Amino acid sequence: MANSIASKNFTALSNLHPNMANLKIIGIVIGKTDVKGFPDRKNIGSERYTFSFTIRDSTTHFVNATSWGSEDYIRSLSDSFRVGECVIIENPLIQTKDLEREEKFSPATPSNYKLLLSENHSTVKLCSSYEVDAKLLSLIYLPVKESCDYYSLGDIVANGHSLDGKIINVLAAVRSVGEPKYFTTSDRRKGQRCEVKLYDETESSFAMICWDSESILLAQSWVPQETVIFAADVRISFDKFRNSMTATVISKTIITTNPVNTIVDVYTVEQLKVKALKNEGKAEPFYGILYAYISTLNIDDETTKVVRNRCSVCGYTVNEASSTCTTCNKDSSGFKSVFLSFDMLIDLTDHTGTLHSCSLTGSVAEETLGCTVDEFLAMTDEQKTALKWQFLLERSKIYLKFFISHRARGGLRVSVLSCKLADSIEASRNLSGQGSVQN
Structure with a gap:
């Protein structure tokens, strides 16, 4: 492109x-x-x-x-x-x-x-x-602060009142995103509030509060138990009502969603499957880099759904039979509340095996394929096939997110965070065992 x-x-x-x-x-x-x-x-x-x-x-x-x-x-x-x-x-x-x-x-x-x-x-x-x-x-x-410069949620809870009023960085996964709540103040100003629950390996639930519409809109795009955020410059305070510490998004805050640069561990497919077995029963996702080929990419198969409607409010897939978002219960027939988005499953293969049914969606799919949804839909079957073969023949560097799920094939749900053609020297160095591999 x-x-x-x-x-x-x-x-x-x-x-x-x-x-x-x-x-x-x-x-x-x-x-x-x-x-x-x-x-x-x-x-x-x-x-x-x-x-x-x-x-x-x-x-x-x-x-x-x-x-x-x-x-x-x-x-x-x-x-x-x-x-x-x-x-x-x-x-x-x-x-x-x-x-x-x-x-x-x-x-x-x-x-x-x-x-x-x-x-x-x-x-x-x-x-x-x-x-x-x-x-x-x-x-x-890429976070705006050093990716190692953050507090764990456990550290925040342990330090308690000593961090009250401090502005710090937090790296954590999203456990849940609350519905935005709207209100009017005593002086008739309209306001909004949204509570996000975070977690990491040190703390199972920690509240982060968003008060502005921009951060609330961003939070609505996060997928619970999948999205990781690096929140730079959030304010930490002690909430007397909850009797616990909380984080607040302020005007200084910049939130990086799924910070790829914090992912450094390189795996083979075989190593990933072994790690998945070791992590069985754990709720936390894990991340890794894979040097592999896209071995299945059915973008030219008319029987395979490649593009789906998503709710413009919450970002989840809309039920196409009823045209209704089952997540926020919005009926798309009455107003423009859906948008088209890539939503496909691909297979990734290296010399040790294949990861089946990896999720490639949204803007990550657009960046990977080098085209928008509208451009893709305007392509002929021949053009789609030609596009597919550009990837089937080339080794890629792929950032992945893994989540243990008994409903998924092989017990592992895999999401592609980034997929770009690999540098041949870098790929060969890692494939020969010189990369940063964690078993």
Whole structure:
């Protein structure tokens, strides 16, 4: 697949300085705040609106961007993109940031600058994931803090009151995601709240509270007992009502979903099956890297379902017979509440065996195949077959998530987190037993 956007002339975030003009910047959105209104001091009785987001264009550089303007403009701009999507920013104003004031409320960034977007001069354009370099897309899985710099949930509970009010990092799996609850405050401001239960090997249940719509929307995409998050800069506090410690997502927080860079253990198929037997009965998922071929990819078989409807509210598969989401009980016939998403099962094979029925879905499938769902549906059978053979002949480096399930084939449910063609030298080194293999 040719990346049409990759060859265009963009300014790297590492090269920013205040005297630059007519800039064009591309990056992936890794964090975003809600729209807020403030009294306009220049026009008494009216309000100005603002929201901020954080974009990243490399492993080491990310910056905050803030936009101010009328309510219609700001809400429209905020609604035009989400966390995890790529945007092109044109003509931003570069300002030196006030470290003490801004990083108290905004995500800490390695840059000395911030971007200011004006309604009259700046533009933000969403670009499709299949148009940009895969390296840019992969940055969404890279935490903004060192992947080893976090507290276990057990440590938080053990430290108790000594961490009250502290801002720390947390790495944990998602046990459950509560339904968003909406309320109106005494001064008639609308609010929302969502409680996420986390767990790790040290603690079975720990509450994280989301108060803003952006983090709540992100949380609704998490799959309980499957999704892992790295939450950078959450506030820890003691909840007197619960008599326990809790985490709160704040304006500084950036959450990385399924942080692939924390996965370092390389396995063969045979080793994975042995590990699955050892882990039988355990609720926690485990992760690994596999150098293998995709040996079954039935994207050109009309009898196999490759694309399915998913609920736009919770992300789960919609019952196609009833057009109803059984998870949040939304009837899709009355409003636009579904979207098409890849949803397929593939087999992965190396020299030791085959992993059957691995799940390849959503944006991971789009990135792997190099096309959107709409583009795929427009392909001829011959084009689909040609696309399939691009993968059947090549060894890939595949990041996988494993979950013990008696309902799954072989007792192991496998989800693909990332699948890219492997570097031949790296693959041969790991296949010869020199990689980081955990039995």
